[in-house]
Each structure stands twice: as structure tokens, then as C-alpha cells.
Amino acid sequence: MSKQLFPPGFLWGTATSAYQIEGAVHEDGRGPSIWDDFCRIKGAIRDGSDGSIACDHYHRYAEDVALMRSLGVQAYRFSVAWPRVLPQGRGAINQKGLDFYQRLVDALLEAGIRPFVTLYHWDLPSALNAQGGWTNRDSAGWFADYAAVMVRALGDRVKDWITLNEPWCSAYLGYELGKHAPGYRDRTLAARAAHHLLLAHGMATQAIRAAGDAQTRVGITLNFAPNLPATDSEADRKAAAEAPDWLYEPFAEPIFTGAYNARVLEQLGGAVEIRAGDLATIATRLDFLGVNYYTATLISAERGVVNDDNPEYTLMGWQIRPQGLYALLMRLHHDTRGQLPIYITENGASFEDTVVDGHVHDERRVAYLRAHIAAVHRAIQDGADVRGYFVWSLLDNFEWDWGYQQFFGLVRVDYTTQARLIKDSGYFYREVIANNGLV
Ligand code: IFM
Numbered sequence: 001m002s003k004q005l006f007p008p009g010f011l012w013g014t015a016t017s018a019y020q021i022e023g024a025v026h027e028d029g030r031g032p033s034i035w036d037d038f039c040r041i042k043g044a045i046r047d048g049s050d051g052s053i054a055c056d057h058y059h060r061y062a063e064d065v066a067l068m069r070s071l072g073v074q075a076y077r078f079s080v081a082w083p084r085v086l087p088q089g090r091g092a093i094n095q096k097g098l099d100f101y102q103r104l105v106d107a108l109l110e111a112g113i114r115p116f117v118t119l120y121h122w123d124l125p126s127a128l129n130a131q132g133g134w135t136n137r138d139s140a141g142w143f144a145d146y147a148a149v150m151v152r153a154l155g156d157r158v159k160d161w162i163t164l165n166e167p168w169c170s171a172y173l174g175y176e177l178g179k180h181a182p183g184y185r186d187r188t189l190a191a192r193a194a195h196h197l198l199l200a201h202g203m204a205t206q207a208i209r210a211a212g213d214a215q216t217r218v219g220i221t222l223n224f225a226p227n228l229p230a231t232d233s234e235a236d237r238k239a240a241a242e243a244p245d246w247l248y249e250p251f252a253e254p255i256f257t258g259a260y261n262a263r264v265l266e267q268l269g270g271a272v273e274i275r276a277g278d279l280a281t282i283a284t285r286l287d288f289l290g291v292n293y294y295t296a297t298l299i300s301a302e303r304g305v306v307n308d309d310n311p312e313y314t315l316m317g318w319q320i321r322p323q324g325l326y327a328l329l330m331r332l333h334h335d336t337r338g339q340l341p342i343y344i345t346e347n348g349a350s351f352e353d354t355v356v357d358g359h360v361h362d363e364r365r366v367a368y369l370r371a372h373i374a375a376v377h378r379a380i381q382d383g384a385d386v387r388g389y390f391v392w393s394l395l396d397n398f399e400w401d402w403g404y405q406q407f408f409g410l411v412r413v414d415y416t417t418q419a420r421l422i423k424d425s426g427y428f429y430r431e432v433i434a435n436n437g438l439v
Contacts, residue, residue, distance in 0.1 A: 004377040005437035011114065011388030012433040013075030014068060014410065015346050017121035017165065019051045020397040022081060024058035028096035031087025033123035034133070034174075038181035047403035054398045056418050061104050063420065067411060068394065069111040071426055072433040076113050077345055077390050078104070079121035079165065082146055089125035090142050098153050105157050115158050116345070116390075118221065119147050119204065121165040122180065122400075129182055134170065134193035134200075137273070144203035151211035159215045162290055162345065163204045166223040167197040168247050179401050191271035194250055195278070201255075202281035221290030221345045222251050226328045228296045228321065230309065235301035243299045256335055258283035288387065289332065290345035293372070296324025314368070315350040315406055322371040329379035329386060341385045346392035347372050350399070350406040353423065360412050360423035369425060373438060391429060395420070 019035045039050035057064055068076060082089065084097035101117075108115045120143065124133055128142060143163075151161065164170070173180035176190035184190075205218045227243045229236035250264045258279045260268065268274070295318035298306040311319040325347070332342060349368040353360045373389065380386050396409035404415060410426035413419075432438065 003435075003437065003439045004374055005435070005439075006377065007380065008436070010386075010436060011075045011343070012073065012429075012436075013077055013114075013116065013388060013390035014071075014073050014394035014429075015077035015390040015392050016057070016394050016397065017079040017118065018081035018084070019054070019121070019123045020393075020399070021055040021057040021395055022084075023051065023053040023056045025052045027058065028084075028100070029087060029094040030081065030097055031083035031089075031094075032126040033081065033083045034126055034129050034181035035123050037126055037129075038183050041183060044183060045401055045403045047405055049398070049403035051398045053415075055395050055413050057395075058100060060418065061100075062107055064394065065104075065107045065111050065113065067420060067422070068113055071410070071422070071430040073113060073394075073429075074433065075116055075160075075388060075390065076108055076394070077116040077118060077162070079118035079123075080150060081123050082120065083123065083125040083127075085149065086125065086146055087127070089128035090145060093149060101150075101154060105154055109157055114160065116160040116162060116343075117150070117154065117158050118162040118165050119143075119150060120163065120170075120200075122170060122174075124181075133182060134196050135175070135189045137196055137199070139196050140200040140203050143200035144207040147204035148207040148211045151208050151216070155212045155216060159212075159217055160288075161208050161212075161216065161218050163201045163208070163218065163220050164197060165221045165290075165345075166292060167194065167201065167220075168223055168251055170197055188271040191268045195268060195272045195274060198251065198254060198282045199278055202278075202284045205284045205286065206281075217287035219286050219288035219290050219343070220255065221292055222255075223247060223292040223294075223346075224252075224328050225293075225295050225297050226324050226331065227299045228324050228327060230298045230300035230303070230306045233301070236299065239301040240299040243297075252289075252332075252335070254279060254282050255286070256283070256340075286340060288341045288343055289336070290343050291328065291332070292346035292392070293325045293328060293344065294347065294349070295319050296321035296327070315352055316402075320349070320368060320371075322375040325372055326375040326379050329376065329384040330382060333379070333384040338383065338385060341387045343388040343390065344376060344386065345390050347389065348392035348408050350408045353407050353412055355412070355421065358421070360421060362423045362425050365423070365425040366428045369428065369432075370438060373432060377437065
């Protein structure tokens with residue numbers, strides 16, 4: 001196979017999030033979050049665990065930065081725990097919490113690694129949940145204020161800001177399906193949360209720009225699982241093109257167009273007050289879009305969503321469909337008329353790993369990454385403006401309702417000793433970075 005080299009300056013990174021790796025939930029004045037509360041509900045987390053220690057990254061961040069440096073990683077996407085900085089969600093700043101992120105950013109810059117900061121990766125302060133959380137319209141303003149606090153503190157060194165991670169998950173897994181914190185099962189609440197999250201994103205985008213400087217860039221990270229035709233038949237292609245896409249339509253579309261389509265309006269209808277000006281705020285101009293991609297949805301004209309055509313699955317039970325990433329990038333390129341640079345802010349796979357003589361030979365994860373990186377390369381060749389790629393994840397970590405039973409890391413974590421071990425996929429990624437592509 002010929003080499004697949006990326007454009008000069010293409011950015012190779014890794015990603016994590018605060019609650020999944022930091023631990024230290026009771027330290028240095030951090031306030032509780034909805035995930036601390038949710039993990040205490042019996043049966044909420046499959047292995048009964050929580051993120052109170054996780055990868056102990058709060059204490060081991062220097063070692064983790066050194067690990068990234070040893071792999072040649074060029075950018076690191078991490079999230080800030082809102083309740084570490086504002087224990088009540090608003091009001092008094094917890095300086096010690098802020099200091100942690102100062103130390104982390106300094107260590108990254110010292111290692112030559114560009115920080116991408118996500119402001120919200122699901123750990124809402126419990127104090128705000130007590131006031132309705134995202135179902136309360138005021139949440140948009142709370143979030144914008146918190147965003148400004150962070151940019152004022154780190155904006156001299158951090159230039160790349162991501163408002164929200166996967167608002168679909170926050171709204172629907174959190175408020176309708178009860179699988180994520182805060183664990184509610186109520187459609188109306190989910191619709192409200194979805195709209196307020198988008199409003200929060202728009203207001204925070206404006207607040208970040210106001211507090212930042214000319215180099216400040218703002219984006220949002222959305223999760224996608226695009227519809228693909230189950231076969232190449234015309235009927236399947238038509239069915240896939242016409243099927244609703246509940247990840248794309250309620251989030252990407254209003255951000256791009258400043259409008260909800262009729263299907264989404266019907267779904268939100270009545271549940272939430274959409275005020276004049278909301279959609280213009282939601283569509284505030286962005287500097288980039290963050291794309292999280294793991295899998296696609298196969299649609300057949302006859303059978304609807306197809307899960308059984310002998311696909312390969314990851315340990316999450318997700319079909320491995322690199323062609324979906326290519327299709328998605330081309331659609332985004334088309335829908336944004338090539339005007340919005342894209343970063344793949346998450347892509348990766350969970351598989352069960354075994355340690356053999358001190359090594360993890362995770363060839364399935366290597367194959368997954370190779371196929372998806374090739375798909376990104378193809379999209380760039382065909383015109384998509386993709387600027388970077390972040391592997392999810394740097395470390396094995398706390399996988400939400402799965403607890404510690406999923407393994408996405410390039411680096412294995414032994415949770416009894418906290419020892420880190422670079423897997424073969426980590427060494428593979430080091431080569432990708434060194435070569436700026438697949439050779
Ligand atoms: O671990 C999560 C992450 O927090 C958000 N995106 C998907 C990942 C894998 O499920």
C-alpha cells in the first residue's frame with residue numbers, strides 16, 4: 001500500500017476527560033458533581049465503581065505528560081472539572097482547583113504539547129443540579145460565566161477551547177434514558193436540557209471570545225454515528241439518506257444553520273421555550289468543529305437499522321465502520337461549505353487487553369486506528385478541511401456507566417498500583433506521528 005501522508009502541520013493528539021482520569025474528588029476544595037452523586041446510586045455503574053481515584057491523574061499528571069512526550073504527542077485534549085474550579089458552580093473561585101490546571105498547562109507547554117481545553121465533559125456541579133441543572137434556562141448563563149473564569153485564568157497560554165463535549169449524551173443519556181448522570185428518565189427534561197446546552201454553548205462561545213485574544217479559537221465537540229446504507233442498492237441508499245439522524249439534526253444542524261428542522265421542532269415542541277434570538281446565539285460563528293466518531297448506523301430499506309450483518313465489534317458492542325468516518329467528514333464538509341475546520345477530537349476502540357511478558361499486543365486496536373486514520377486521509381484528499389486527530393484515549397480510564405470494564409487507552413493502567421504501560425497501539429501511534437501518517 002502506498003504511503004498516506006498528512007498535510008504539514010496536521011496535529012496528532014490524545015484526549016481524556018476530568019472525571020474519567022483525575023480522581024482526587026475530595027481534594028483541595030473540589031465540590032461534588034452529578035457523577036459523584038450518580039455513582040452512589042445502586043446499579044448505576046455496572047461494576048459498582050466510581051471516579052474517586054480513577055487514574056490518579058490529579059497527582060500523576062507530570063508522569064502522564066512525560067508519557068505523551070515520549071510518544072511524540074503534539075496536542076492534548078483534556079477537560080476541566082467545573083466543580084474543582086467553582087465548587088458551587090458559580091460564585092467563589094477555588095484557587096487550588098484552578099492551580100491544578102495551571103500546573104497541567106505549564107507542564108504541557110514545557111513538553112511542547114498544545115493544550116485543547118474542553119470546558120464541560122459531563123461533570124456538572126451538584127449545587128447547580130439542585131437548581132435544575134441543564135433543565136434550568138439559567139444554566140446557559142452559569143456556563144458562560146464559568147467559561148470566562150477559565151479563559152481569564154488560562155487564556156494567555158491556552159488558545160484552543162471546546163465548550164461542550166457531546167451534548168447529545170448530556171441531554172439524552174442523562175435526562176431521558178437514565179444511563180448517565182443525573183440519571184433521569186423524562187423526555188421533557190431531556191428536550192429542555194438539549195436546548196439549554198446549545199444555548200450555553202453559544203453564550204460561552206461569545207464569553208470565551210470576549211475574555212480571550214486574537215489567537216483564541218473556539219469550537220464544540222459533537223458525537224456522530226452517521227447513517228450508512230446496509231448495501232449498495234438504490235433502495236438502501238435512499239433509506240439511509242432519508243432516515244432521521246438524531247445525533248446530527250438536533251445539534252450540528254442548528255449550530256450550522258441557526259434553525260431546528262421540522263422533525264426536531266416536533267420533538268422539542270412544547271417541552272421547552274425557544275425565545276427569539278436563541279437560535280442566533282446557538283449559531284454563533286465557530287473556529288472549528290470537534291468530531292467524535294466511533295461507529296456508524298447501518299440502514300436497510302427492508303429491515304431498518306441493521307445490527308446483524310456479521311460486522312466486527314469492539315468491546316463496547318459498537319460496529320467497526322471506518323467508512324462511516326469518511327462519509328461523515330464529507331457530509332460535514334458539504335454542509336459547512338468547507339468553511340469550518342474540523343478536528344477529530346475522539347476516535348478509538350475498547351478491546352480487552354492482556355499483558356504478556358510486560359507487553360500488550362493489542363493488534364485489534366492498532367487495526368482500528370489504522371483504518372480510521374486512513375479514512376481521515378481519504379477525506380482530506382477529497383477536500384475535507386481536517387486539521388488534527390486525537391485518539392481516545394491516552395489512558396484506560398473510568399468509562400462512565402461501564403466503570404472500569406472498558407479499555408480505550410494507548411496506555412494501560414493497573415488500577416491497583418497505578419502503573420502505566422504503553423500498549424503496542426501507543427508505539428504504533430508514535431510511528432504515525434513521527435511519519436505524519438501511515439507508511
Ligand atoms: O469515554 C467516552 C468519552 O467520555 C466521550 N466519548 C465517548 C467515549 C467512549 O465511550
